[in-house]
Amino acid sequence: MDSNIKNKYELQAQIMKALAHPARLLIVKELCNREMFVCELQKLIGDDISTVSKHLSILKQAGIIDDRKEGLRIYYRLKLKCIPMLLSCSENILIEKTREEIEILQSLSKP
């Protein structure tokens, strides 16, 4: 594979990797509605706060989220409008997959 093209896909894979974790998906999903600060997200997710902070830094460095300081708190928010659409596409894939699995199960129980 040509090395420039390879590099491009490497960078794009980095973005997908950032989204490839349940806690990080939940974070992004919540940030579709409103900006939130770290403690809020920590309560939602339930992991150690240092773990949540690390998830946030992965998402930030991937260019998916952004932050702003307000007093002691750091608010995180989505960076681009297309991100909810990206999530909903991956949800579609999940829904379709589930639909097919159910179909297979049903066909097995038929005469």
Next chain:
Amino acid sequence: MDSNIKNKYELQAQIMKALAHPARLLIVKELCNREMFVCELQKLIGDDISTVSKHLSILKQAGIIDDRKEGLRIYYRLKLKCIPMLLSCSENILIEKTREEIEILQSLSKP
């Protein structure tokens, strides 16, 4: 985190994980244009054919691609229409990130 919700994000993360690899992104990108069989993809990517086959099985099991047999060959193709859009969103993130990095570099070289 509630265990049903957790499970949902776990499954969705699995889909993102499938896309979180440069070779697999390239495969999906190519399949946006037309269906292809394993040897064709192997030439494009350059990895060992067993590696390519593994990538394909990861994408298939994630519900992103589908296959059909024709003689000795197995043709792979995208499963859902929204996938090109998902890719273009992650490209947007990459482009915006790159744009900002360039901006920072330029501001450093100014008076």
Next chain:
DNA sequence: TGTATATTTTACCAATTTGCCAAATATGTT
């Protein structure tokens, strides 16, 4: 039947990612 081609599976090791704790940093309050 045997042979050639296309693809997948298995087994293995190296590299990466996770998640927690403890320590460090940053900001606001007294």
Next chain:
DNA sequence: AACATATTTGGCAAATTGGTAAAATATACA
């Protein structure tokens, strides 16, 4: 300054993922 709250960083063991070679399967054809 001392203290409290919010967040990040560094270090480490456990779990997961990535890539290859070799073996196994599947299909077509002589």
